[in-house]
Each structure stands twice: as structure tokens, then as C-alpha cells.
Amino acid sequence: MIVGERKPIREILELLGDNTTVLVVGCGSCVTVCLSGGEREARELASILRIRGQSAREVTVERQCEKEFLLPLEKEIEPVQAVVSLACGIGVQAMSEMFSSHRVFPGLNTTFMGMPVEQGLWEEYCSGCGECVVHKYGGVCPVTRCAKSLFNGPCGGSQAGLCEVKPDRDCAWQLIYDRLKSQNRVEELLQVQPPKDWSFSRSGGHRKMSREDMLL
Amino acid sequence: MSWLKDVLESGAFAVTGEVGPPKSPNIQPVLKKVNQVCRHVDAVNFTDNQTAIVRMSSLAGCLLAKEAGADPVMQMVCRDRNRIALQSDLLGACALGVENVLCLSGDHQSMGNHPQSKNVFDVDSIQLLEIFKNMRDRSAFQNGEEIKSPVKVFLGAGESPYADPVAFRAMRLAKKVAAGAQFIQTQAIFDIERFEQWMFEVRGLGLHKKVFILGGVIPVKSARALRYMQEEVPGLVIPENLIHRLEKADDAKAEGVNICVETIERLKEIEGVAGVHIMAIAWESIIPEIVERAGLFPRPAKGAEHNHEDPKRT
Numbered sequence: 001m002i003v004g005e006r007k008p009i010r011e012i013l014e015l016l017g018d019n020t021t022v023l024v025v026g027c028g029s030c031v032t033v034c035l036s037g038g039e040r041e042a043r044e045l046a047s048i049l050r051i052r053g054q055s056a057r058e059v060t061v062e063r064q065c066e067k068e069f070l071l072p073l074e075k076e077i078e079p080v081q082a083v084v085s086l087a088c089g090i091g092v093q094a095m096s097e098m099f100s101s102h103r104v105f106p107g108l109n110t111t112f113m114g115m116p117v118e119q120g121l122w123e124e125y126c127s128g129c130g131e132c133v134v135h136k137y138g139g140v141c142p143v144t145r146c147a148k149s150l151f152n153g154p155c156g157g158s159q160a161g162l163c164e165v166k167p168d169r170d171c172a173w174q175l176i177y178d179r180l181k182s183q184n185r186v187e188e189l190l191q192v193q194p195p196k197d198w199s200f201s202r203s204g205g206h207r208k209m210s211r212e213d214m215l216l
Numbered sequence: 217m218s219w220l221k222d223v224l225e226s227g228a229f230a231v232t233g234e235v236g237p238p239k240s241p242n243i244q245p246v247l248k249k250v251n252q253v254c255r256h257v258d259a260v261n262f263t264d265n266q267t268a269i270v271r272m273s274s275l276a277g278c279l280l281a282k283e284a285g286a287d288p289v290m291q292m293v294c295r296d297r298n299r300i301a302l303q304s305d306l307l308g309a310c311a312l313g314v315e316n317v318l319c320l321s322g323d324h325q326s327m328g329n330h331p332q333s334k335n336v337f338d339v340d341s342i343q344l345l346e347i348f349k350n351m352r353d354r355s356a357f358q359n360g361e362e363i364k365s366p367v368k369v370f371l372g373a374g375e376s377p378y379a380d381p382v383a384f385r386a387m388r389l390a391k392k393v394a395a396g397a398q399f400i401q402t403q404a405i406f407d408i409e410r411f412e413q414w415m416f417e418v419r420g421l422g423l424h425k426k427v428f429i430l431g432g433v434i435p436v437k438s439a440r441a442l443r444y445m446q447e448e449v450p451g452l453v454i455p456e457n458l459i460h461r462l463e464k465a466d467d468a469k470a471e472g473v474n475i476c477v478e479t480i481e482r483l484k485e486i487e488g489v490a491g492v493h494i495m496a497i498a499w500e501s502i503i504p505e506i507v508e509r510a511g512l513f514p515r516p517a518k519g520a521e522h523n524h525e526d527p528k529r530t
Contacts, residue, residue, distance in 0.1 A: 148295075148321050148335070152342035152395075153388040155321050156376030156403055157450030164450035165324040177381040190387055192395050195299060195343045195358060 001030035001115065002088045003122045004037055004108040009048055012084060015105045019082035022049055024107065025073065025095065026060035027087035034122055037086030037108050045086065045107060064091025070098045077102055123169075130200025130207065136188070138179030143196075145172035151193040218315040218370035219287035219522050220259035223491075224399060224428040228516050229484055230491030232289065232401065232430060233257040233503050235281070237272035246272070246280045249500040254286040256507040257494070258515055259316055261289040261401070265296065268328025275305060278314040287522075289372065290314050293322025298338035299347060299358050306348055310367050318372040318401060319344040342395045345371055349396030371396050376403035376451040377414035386417035393427045400427055401493040404434040406442075406475075407453040408482050415486050424488025431483040432493045435476040435502050439463040442472075473506060480510040 007015075016022060024046045032038025039060040049056035059076055061069045064087035077083060082103045085092040088110040096104045112124035127144040134141050143149045147165035154173030157164030161174040180186050198204065223230045233253045238245045250260060262277035278288035290309050292302060309317065321341045325333045339347065347358045348371055355363045373392045377385055389400065405411045411431065418424055436442045439462035446454040458475060465471035476494075483489050492510070496502050507513050 147324050147326075148340070149337045150321060150340045152340050152391055153384060154379060154381065155451075156374060156379045158380045159450060161380055165326055171380060173384075174381050177384050181383075186384075186387075189384070190391060190394075192342055192346060192391055195339045195347070198338065 001033055001113070002090075002110060003034045003112050003114050003124075004031050004088050004110045006036050006041065006045070006086070006108055007106070009045075009052075012045070012049075012105070012107055013052060016049075016054065016082055016084070019103065020054055021080045022046075022054050022056040022082050022084060023073075023076055023080045024049070024056060024058040024084045024086065025064065025091075026058065027064040027085075027091050028060055028062040029065070029087075031087060031091075031108060032060075034116070037088075042086050045084065049084075064088075065094050067094060067098055070094060073099070128201070129196070129198070130204070131197060133196075136193070137176045138183065138185070140172055140175045140179060142172055142176065145170075145175070151196065153189065217368070217522070218259075219518060220289065220316050220399070221370045222522070223258045223516050226516065229512060230259075230428070230430060231257045231507055231512050231515060232259045232261060232491065232493045233500065234261040234263060234493070234495045234497075235277060235500060236263050236266060236497065237274065237277040239269070239271050241272060243280055246277050247284060250281045250284045250286050252501045253503045254281075254284065256504045256513060256515060257286075258491075259287040259289050261291055261318060261493070264291040264293045264320070264322070265328070266291075266323065268295065268323045268325045268330065270329065275309055275312070275314065278309065279312050282313055287316065288314055289316040289318050291318045291320060292344070293320045294337055294339055294341060294344055295322030295325060295335050298336050302339070302344060303347065303351065303357055306351060306367065306369065307363075310369065315368050316370045316372060317348060318374065319348065319397075320374050341373060342391050345373055345392060345395040345397055370398055372399040372401060373397040374403065375400050377405070377411050378403060378407065378453040379451040385414060386421055386423070389418060389423055389427075390421050393423055397427055399490075400429045402429065402432040403451050404432045404445075404495060405479055405483070406434075406458055407455050408479060410453060411483075412486060415488055419488050428490035429488060430491040430493040431479075431486075431489050432495055433476050433479050433483075434495045434497060435499060435506060436462070436472040437499065438468045438472070473502060473509070476506055477509045480506070480512070484510075 024042045026039050026042030027037050042058040042060050046056040046058035063069050077099050084105050084107040085095050086107045092106045113126040114122050114124040117123045124144055129143050147163055158171035161171055163169040163171045235249045260281050262274040264274040265271055274290050278290045281288040319341045325335050350356050351367045352369050375389050439459050442459050445452055462468045462471050480492050483492055494503050
């Protein structure tokens with residue numbers, strides 16, 4: 001899922017500035033699951049804004065990243081001065097495209113693609129590099145989970161199985177080594193992996209995908 | 217031709233030192249440090265923005281050292297440059313007669329003085345070794361295009377015998393050798409027993425016959441400095457008894473040198489260790505004393521072909 005974290009209230013108020021009639025729009029997908037931008041959080045933010053003197057209402061759509069879910073919002077958005085989207089960056093942009101005469105402010109910082117690893121804790125698992133190689137690494141992504149995206153083994157700084165950069169994170173290479181060892185596949189790690197083709201990643205520029213069979 | 221390579225191939229126990237370039241364009245500290253150490257080492261490393269702190273570029277330091285008569289080792293990290301820039305800088309180094317290159321991943325920028333910066337890590341250190349090896353041996357860039365003039369480079373890599381997963385460390389060295397490493401400068405050794413264990417594994421894989429391994433040492437001035445390294449520097453293992461020795465010593469600096477010299481004496485006895493790499497961080501002036509007391513002075517004398525060499529004309 002896409003994981004996000006709500007911006008501090010102070011920052012949201014600064015963004016809103018003189019706009020006093022506000023619609024807070026939650027999203028029923030990923031950010032609902034990571035408890036940062038769903039119906040409950042939208043209701044919460046709208047009441048905080050009201051306490052701070054704004055005229056705020058809230059509404060939540062099933063998926064802000066698909067325009068057909070946004071169409072019914074037209075009437076609610078028309079009278080307000082500004083919109084605060086609690087969706088990920090995709091939802092904020094979809095809203096901005098749909099309602100281009102309105103200012104749509106992000107109420108969330110989109111942080112990463114990841115998953116909940118325990119109650120109240122989410123971790124990044126994928127960078128969307130465009131060419132998945134996790135099968136070579138025991139199902140652990142070195143691009144994302146190694147701070148230096150190393151493809152050929154751990155750096156010289158991991159200790160006690162933890163990352164030198166963020167010592168509260170597992171060293172991805174410790175996980176990779178342990179996983180492959182348990183599968184009796186450690187010798188596969190001896191092969192020198194050539195440089196990655198980053199042209200499929202964001203480095204290759206803005207990405208698009210088309211499916212001929214699905215195009216109308 | 218690389219003097220360091222000549223010394224290692226002659227079978228002599230090699231000595232390399234390290235110079236951290238200044239945080240300014242002032243060449244005086246570079247020349248001063250090079251002059252302090254150059255008679256006592258076979259080659260001098262120039263770090264590449266180590267600990268992710270902005271300093272004079274390694275290549276500039278190498279050129280200054282070269283002009284002062286030393287054989288420089290250019291350190292290159294993957295943190296700040298993609299494969300375009302890395303290959304470009306290797307061509308530049310060759311053009312200027314800098315022939316030893318040490319390929320490293322690089323300290324993460326979050327540890328340095330510009331933690332807001334974006335890192336690169338287009339390739340890792342092992343991939344960098346392979347790219348440079350192919351530039352030299354196949355006259356080919358990473359994309360396969362031909363390089364019209366020969367690339368001369370003596371390729372090195374780092375290795376930490378202490379970092380986790382420990383069971384993978386010797387295998388990782390094997391990968392570096394397969395990728396093109398001809399010499400290795402290790403992370404600083406304080407726990408000699410664990411280093412010996414790693415060398416045992418390295419010999420088991422026959423790697424000591426394929427690559428020159430220089431053991432890294434750091435002379436420390438105080439117990440506090442050693443404690444700091446124990447707690448803060450990733451990839452180091454520092455036994456408590458060394459810290460106690462420095463705490464009890466009347467002259468901690470002298471004791472730090474004693475420990476360093478003793479470590480080198482031990483390294484000289486380990487089968488497969490081809491030399492020592494002395495990283496006297498901000499204490500380059502101590503290198504001559506260490507080298508002399510370790511019985512490694514005088515250094516092999518350079519032949520005529522290594523003196524007053526002007527690479528631009530050859």
C-alpha cells in the first residue's frame with residue numbers, strides 16, 4: 001500500500017491562509033488502512049479546523065486516484081474556497097485536475113510504498129524501480145531496503161544485523177543472507193550482479209503504461 | 217605504471233598511507249601532509265569526501281601528490297556520482313597519470329555535513345570495479361562502446377572483516393576479486409584475532425594468492441578517541457582491553473603508537489597479508505615513526521622510470 005503521514009496542523013493552517021471555507025477530502029484506500037487519511041482522519045481534521053475558526057466540512061471517497069470516484073464531489077466543492085486532500089500525492093493531483101479552478105492542498109505527506117509490520121508500524125518495501133529483482137535476493141528488495149541500494153552484498157558498516165544508517169532498521173543484506181542460507185542458496189550470492197538498468201525507474205523520466213488490449 | 221603495483225609484485229611488505237584533503241582549496245595542507253609521509257609509504261590514498269563531508273576532490277589531491285613525487289591512490293565512492301561521471305573521472309585520472317583507484321560504496325550522506333543531499337548509488341563498489349576492469353582489459357565503456365586509447369589502472373577495493381553478516385565477508389571479498397580488485401585495503405584492525413579468523417577464511421578460498429591484502433591500522437591518541445570509534449564508527453570492532461591500555465597509560469599518544477606498531481608486527485606474520493595501510497586521521501605526521509618502528513623503513517627505492525615521470529608526454 002501507499003503509506004502517508006498527516007502534515008502537522010500548524011502547516012495545514014499555514015497552507016490554508018485566508019481560505020476559511022474548506023472541504024477536507026479523505027480517501028478510502030491505502031491511507032485509510034495506514035490510518036492517516038481515511039474517513040476517521042478526515043472527520044478529525046475537519047473538527048480541528050472548525051475549532052481553529054474555519055468553516056470546514058469533510059467527505060471521503062472510495063479512491064481519490066480514480067476520477068470517476070471524484071465526480072460526485074462537484075457540488076460539495078463548488079461553494080468552498082479551498083480543498084484539503086488527505087489522499088496520497090496521486091489523489092491530490094487527481095483532485096487538482098478534476099477541480100482545476102480550486103486550490104487543492106495536500107494534507108498528507110506521501111512517505112513510501114510499504115506495509116504494516118506490526119500494529120502502528122509501517123515499513124517501506126518497494127521503490128517502484130520498474131524491473132523487479134527480489135527473487136534473486138530471497139524476496140528482500142535491496143534497492144529499497146538497503147540504504148545504499150547495494151546489489152552485491154552488505155556494506156562495511158552493518159552490525160548486529162542492523163543498518164549503519166538507521167540503526168533501528170534491519171540490515172537488508174543480513175535478511176537476504178539469512179533467507180538464502182535457510183534455503184541453501186547462499187552460493188547464488190557469489191555471482192557478481194551487473195549494474196542495474198535504471199531506465200525503467202523514475203531515472204528514465206516520467207513513466208506511463210499502456211495496455212493495447214484495454215485501450216478504447 | 218603504478219609504483220604501488222611494482223612494490224606489491226616484488227613481494228615487499230607494502231606500506232600505504234592516507235591523506236584527508238582539506239575543507240578548502242588551500243594546497244598547503246595537502247603538500248605538507250604528502251611531504252610528511254611520502255618517504256615512508258609506497259603510495260598515498262586521497263579520500264573521496266569521507267564521512268560524507270565536503271572536501272577538496274580526491275583527484276586534485278592525487279595530482280598534487282603526484283607532482284610532489286608520491287604515488288597517489290584515488291578513492292572513488294558511488295554515493296555522489298553515476299556511471300557517467302565515474303567513468304569520466306577515471307579517464308581524467310588516467311590522463312593525469314593517477315593510476316591507482318580504490319573503489320568504495322561510500323559513507324551514507326546522512327552521516328555527513330549535508331544530510332539533506334540526494335545520493336546516487338547508480339552502481340555499487342563491486343559493479344564499479346567491474347566497469348573499470350572492463351575499461352582497462354576490454355577497452356570498453358559500461359555500455360559496450362569502445363575506448364580508443366588504453367586505460368591504465370591498478371584497481372583496489374576496501375573490505376571490512378568485522379561487519380555483519382560476518383559469514384559473508386570472505387565471500388564478499390571473493391566477489392570483489394572476481395569483479396577486478398587487485399589490491400584490498402581493509403577497515404582498521406584492532407581486534408587482531410578476528411582479523412586472523414577472516415584471513416583464515418580468505419586463504420581457504422585461495423583469495424590471498426589472487427589479490428594483495430593490505431591490513432588497515434589507525435593510530436589513536438586517546439582512550440576517548442578509541443571509545444568514540446567503538447561506539448560511533450560502523451564496521452569497527454574495538455576490544456575493551458585496548459581502551460583500558462590507553463586509559464592506564466601515562467602517555468596515551470605514545471601507547472596508541474605502540475598499539476599500532478604491535479598490530480603491524482602481527483600483520484607481518486599473517487600469511488597472505490601483503491602490506492599495511494596506515495590511516496592516521498588528522499595525524500599524518502606520526503606515520504614516519506610508525507613505519508620506522510615497525511621495521512618497514514627504508515621503503516623500496518623507485519627506479520628511474522618512476523621518478524620525474526611526466527604522464528602527459530607518454
